[in-house]
Amino acid sequence: MALQKEGAVFDNYVNGQWIPSVSNDRITSVNPANVNEVVGYTQKSTMEDLDQAVTSAKHARTSWRKLAGAERGEFLYKVASVMETRADEIAETMTKEMGKTLPEAKGETARGIAILKYFAGEGMRKVGDVIPSTDKDALMLTTRAPLGVVGVITPWNFPVAIPIWKVAPALIYGNTVVLKPAREGAVTAVKVIECFHEAGLPAGVVNLVTGSGSVIGQGIIDHKDIQGITFTGSNEIGKQIGQGALARGIKYQLEMGGKNPVIVTNDADLDLAVEATITGGLRSTGQKCTATSRVIVQSDIYDAFKTKLVSKIKGLKIGDGMQEGTWMGPSVNESQYRTVLSYIEKGKEEGATLVCGGEKIEDERLRNGYFLQPTVFEHVTSSMTIAQEEIFGPVLALMKVDSLEEAIRIANDVDYGLSASIFTTNIQKMLNFIEDMDAGLVRINAETAGVELQVPFGGMKQSSSHSREQGEAAKEFFTSIKTVFIKG
Template sequence: MSVETTAKTYLNYINGEWKESASREAEASINPANKQEIVGYVQKSVREDLNQAVQAACQAQRQWRKLSAPARGEYLYRMADVLERNLSQIAETMTREMGKTLPEAKGETARGVAILRYYAGEGMRKTGDVIPSTDAEALMFTSRVPLGVVGVITPWNFPVAIPIWKIAPAIIYGNTVVFKPAQETAVTAAKIVECFAEAGLPAGVVNMVTGAGSVIGQGIVEHPDIAAITFTGSDQVGKAVGQGALARGAKYQLEMGGKNPVIVTNDADLDQAVEATISGGLRSTGQKCTATSRVIVQSGVYEAFKEKLLAKVKELQIGDGLATGTWMGPCASDKQLNTVLSYIEKGRSEGATLLYGGQRLTDGEWKNGFYVQPTIFENVSPQMTIAQEEIFGPVLALIKVETLDQALEIANDSQFGLSASIFTKNIGSMLSFIQKMDAGLVRVNAESAGVELQAPFGGMKQSSSHSREQGQAAIEFFTAIKTVFVKP
């Protein structure tokens, strides 16, 4: 069967202009629901392209930082308006490019609009404090100053929200940006940048260069004129980014993996817990860093919870994310599908009991896509691979426990500490969970995957570099404190 060859070619965006890579090479972005469809072609950039983008960002930053923060905020408001006008088109592109359902894609794009407006408002907030001096005649205060050029490296699973929650605070605080999106969702990224350009953002403030992580991502890490790097992605790559940035003294921020537990206690509302477990673990095909992966259930309700969970999961409609009624789309790529299938096989080989799913779907409407059934294992021991390593797919591991203390011990038995949730009606259990759970985001009677843009977000242990994104916490990474002492 022949593939579509009429798709548009998207260029890099450097210094306010769309430019072909110096390599003169592009690669196809494939629809994971139908591998015969090419969504678009994106540039396979080289270091020369990156150097041009960094130079443009350096030049633009000299004037951008001089602009008042409220004036920078006006640009963000306009960017939000343009993104909102193009919401449906961008959401459809996202679904075609990475597979999540259209309602989810629309919700994510709307969240991008809200993030831009939130940080536009940050331009009117205070950026320093007056501090008493021991010298009665002096004035001492702090101010926040931009870092310079920020490298933004983002993953494919949230191709609108994650770039915007990094780019928006970076530029409102006076930095300029070189943006390297995941190659798998670079068409969606280009459409976001098109909105920024349409809004009149000055040339060089945001630049986009697409290409391999080993070339452009590594180039950002090593470039002497990039003052800071904000990265979301895998644990392995994130650590390499941090090591490279540290070696040359650049500031860095890493958000990496998760192995997020939900605890279901004997007194939980089981219907609520089941709905949240399915939503938290299987929406977006489980391709979220905050997705529920381990389901730790007290023995008193284990069988009832399992029965309800299986009944609901069996009802889920799997298919093209653009189709009406689809609840779960495909894995984002052939590579990701194979990763998920390999973990399912590890679960089987290590002795876990496969309750449901576990198969690739290849018939009928699924034949050209990267589809896998939602998968549920039980009799999972805490040390099994599927209970320890991030799968990034629709796989749930059920673990039966007797007590809450045992549940918390297992929940904390992970190298990661991103998010966690508990379902209980007992306030003592709630407080114990809040106090003892080693995670950056803990939620009570709510799914593990909920993140609000106005609140700090980040993980503990190996899930992050211990910094926080979003909300007012973003100022801590994207600025430096300058202390000022004035004496007449």
């Protein structure tokens, strides 16, 4: 199905209906590959709009939680089925709205469908345990209760997968939801919620309100009828959410930044390591919280690795993600584009050596988009800004070390601890890395960016609130344990 005509207006979704904001104001979504192309208009919502959505979710929560888990699961299976029929449309919308290539967008949409199916099955799995009581005539057990209304605040870089991996577990465990997507992914989010609508979810179970973070995001933090908030985004905003939720005494879940290292040892398969460094660091224009940012290479093989890496990077095709053969698309918007350029300048100023890239792309065909050359620095020290701060762009920092111990020390020398990987054929080095690396996700002979949907995902240090998303771990956030004691 083709993308809706340019300039289409997309409403909020509240109480099972598509309705415009009371503000009668809109936010324009443009294609970052061609800023002259309008993808659509979403609602610039107010607190009144948010309050309507929360009230709707509050009214729906009792009847929704009283359904059997299997019944809630059936609804998620229906959503997955609808999404399968609209997968191409959703993927095209994603590419046009936030810039990732169409193959990547199709892969993400397929992942969203798989997540729905996985959590649909959770409706038939156990929610508690029987625990022996000291009273021989009593039965003691645990069960789980939903939080109630959950506020979901999601970023633009995975506008299908992240909303679904938050919304699906929230629903299967009996919560109702108010979703606030990032503005650069809002049209895509509407397409996703249309699938929930077509699947026939009861009114009020899922609600979508688009708008600014300062109004709708802050409103979710402050709203008295929201019992939990799950957020993925920047550390700055995440800390505001955590502080606000703590002040209200409600549950919160934060997944934030990363400064993810890959370690390449002197016994690594260099071709594999180079390929994974490029895909992990530059796919989606480096706009992933798990993207490879620091490349820590042992001195014995440093020059060979660098030569192979730079050669392959120079051969990448940069352009509009809708064009066949495009490997990397644009930055998501002008602000991010300028942020990445500023980090590149900072790297030069602090003494790093620019190996390749580092400039906007001078191509007449791409002049209306936010396109940057993939960039590699070397002679980077751990104290440099480009080695410490999350750039969220196609920038790799090469760092030379003499030993694995030095590599792990440098890898851990940041405030973040989201993901990390190592390339080695030595079992002892693998074990040392697993033991000593301060990251929530460690991968061996694989890129830093990537985690399967059935396993827990989350970071250490400043990368998260130390909770975990996905897999069975999701129920730890979206439910509370209730202990039951029964005596006749």
